[in-house]
Amino acid sequence: xxxxxxxxxxxxxxxxxxxxxxxxxxxxxxxxxxxxxxxxxxxxxxxxxxxxxxxxxxxxxxxxxxxxxxxxxxxxxxxxxxxxxxxxxxxxxxxxxxxxxxxxxxxxxxxxxxxxxxxxxxxxxxxxxxx
Numbered sequence: 644x645x646x647x648x649x650x651x652x653x654x655x656x657x658x659x660x661x662x663x664x665x666x667x668x669x670x671x672x673x674x675x676x677x678x679x680x681x682x683x684x685x686x687x688x689x690x691x692x693x694x695x696x697x698x699x700x701x702x703x704x705x706x707x708x709x710x711x712x713x714x715x716x717x718x719x720x721x722x723x724x725x726x727x728x729x730x731x732x733x734x735x736x737x738x739x740x741x742x743x744x745x746x747x748x749x750x751x752x753x754x755x756x757x758x759x760x761x762x763x764x765x766x767x768x769x770x771x772x773x774x
Contacts, residue, residue, distance in 0.1 A: 688763030691756050695749060704764050711741040714767045719774045725761055732757050 699710030706712030717723065717740050735748040768774060
């Protein structure tokens with residue numbers, strides 16, 4: 644057999660083994676952009692959440708009569724990765740898990756602000772034992 648073919652087969656099998664053997668959360672750990680850092684970032688994230696998100700997602704991201712709770716297992720990182728939050732703010736979201744209707748885009752919220760908000764929300768999720 645051709646050595647290149649064997650080498651290619653070994654590489655493919657190795658990559659497949661990695662994705663099946665390593666838990667998904669470990670593979671995504673390095674991809675999280677909203678790492679919880681100093682408390683000042685959490686305070687900024689909380690303030691931005693209160694200004695931009697709380698009206699629908701409720702105090703402490705516990706949900707309200709017009710928006711779902713973000714502190715819920717549906718929104719844990721392995722089901723809704725950080726990128727989903729960035730896209731939700733940028734493009735909006737069609738109703739899919741809950742019966743609250745569609746979420747409109749939030750064009751006034753920057754990517755950096757979304758990162759701070761996400762850090763705050765992830766800290767609440769972690770505190771609640773969601774991940």
